[in-house]
Amino acid sequence: MVKVKNPWHRPVVIFLAAVIIVGIIIMVAISVIQNKPLHQKCKYGIVLDAGSSHTSVFIYEWPAEKENNTGMVRQKHTCNVQGKGISSYSANPQGAGASLQLCMEEAKQKIPAHRHPETPVYLGATAGMRLLRMENEEASDKVLDSVAHSLKSYPFSYQGARIISGQEEGAFGWITVNYLSKNLRKPTGTLGALDLGGASTQITFVPQQNIESYDNSIDFRLYGNDYHLYTHSFLCYGKDQALKLSMGKKLESTLKADKTDPIELRDPCFHPGYNFTRTVPNVFNTPCMREMKLANETFFHVGLGNWSQCQQSIRKVFNTIDCPYSRCSFNGVFQPSVYGDFGAFSAFFFVMDFLNLTSDTLATTKQKLAAYCSTPWKKIVENHPNIKEKYLSEYCFSATYILTLLEDGYKFTSNSWKDIRFIMKIGDSDAGWTLGYMLNLTNMIPAEAPDTPLMPYEGYVTFMFLFSLLILVLLLLVYFYFRRSTRTAQKDII
């Protein structure tokens, strides 16, 4: 009997299989490396939010190759500038620029040095500077020159320092929340934006009704979709200016009713037992109110802690009677009915979060707030020894103002109250106008949708891996089948 065997057969098959396996491994490795998002290659941008009460520096970061994809920019770092807002430097403009130094030095540390020259820096000033410009344009120009001069001294790419309009503030806040929620490339609805500052407040949303006033309408084309937005910014209706408006009205009626000395302003929006000596100019030092000349310049601000009276007094700062349109919010400003979900951020969040009122019904919110306002001031201070006394004393007023603004002003109902989400951040990034402002100025939101790859990166890698595994399994099956049939043939021959 002769045993037929090809001595070359086995090593050749093993060699071929090895070449194929190594080839597949190399192919997968190359495709993974080739398509790996280059995490280390990031770009940066800096935006300074020069608000009425304080300035914050935001540093944003995004992967260099993916700048046109929604949701790719994230907030890397924030720095709160020490002291008050830049509008408080009207008598000492140089101080405004100098106040930014510590945070800008921090930005130099946070951003890799080789990226400094290409990192844009923008400063946007909001309602505090709008008021200063109304009061004293020269002073506001000097403050802006001072911050511009300071920002130009850093190694970044200075792109300007300006007062943004209320419309921009509203619209960019809306872009931020919808960009971060990744709503912009989906057919699903968008999120309305409610921003409460110290000197102004903004409401922005996509309405169902026609927008009757040109000033309140803004159009965007983003990622191939058209958005027709309603937006309005109420100057003087941020919570600090609203407090002045409300106190000013009470002070005027107190003086009409009783000219006794010393003046006592009995305020239902402050806790019982609260008693603080203030000066009249301290209330009236704002272009939001007619000046009131008073011989006696100090008064006692005395708390009563009565929520419903507080709400009555706050209602007086909204004119809900005159309306030249089919419907208005207040002060003769057109507003369509609120529609869809809303994100309420900045002071809307700070105040409601402090009071644990971010997830109750409207009725429960009112009940809880009434109990809070009637709590004695001494007890409030005892319960919160570490909170700044100015903030602490004002939470009852601020929350009552928020409820009145949302319900009587914007016409939210107990039903639509459920659609308001009090938020500070979405993911890592703060809700606010700064991110939208930077995305717009760096053209990071294209009008048309960019071409997207067939499948996302993770899907692509998984696909390549499984596909290679399949080929490998098939090859092995063929090999074993081939070996078995060769052996059977050999046996038959034997």
Ligand SMILES: Nc1ncnc2c1ncn2[C@@H]1O[C@H](COP(=O)(O)OP(=O)(O)O)[C@@H](O)[C@H]1O
């Ligand atoms: N922790 C906090 N609690 C209560 N209020 C706060 C807190 N932090 C900030 N605020 C308030 O939020 C508001 C922020 O307004 P800001 O952005 O400075 O003004 P504007 O946007 O009107 O220019 C101010 O009224 C400030 O006092």
Ligand SMILES: [Ca+2]
């Ligand atoms: Ca603000």
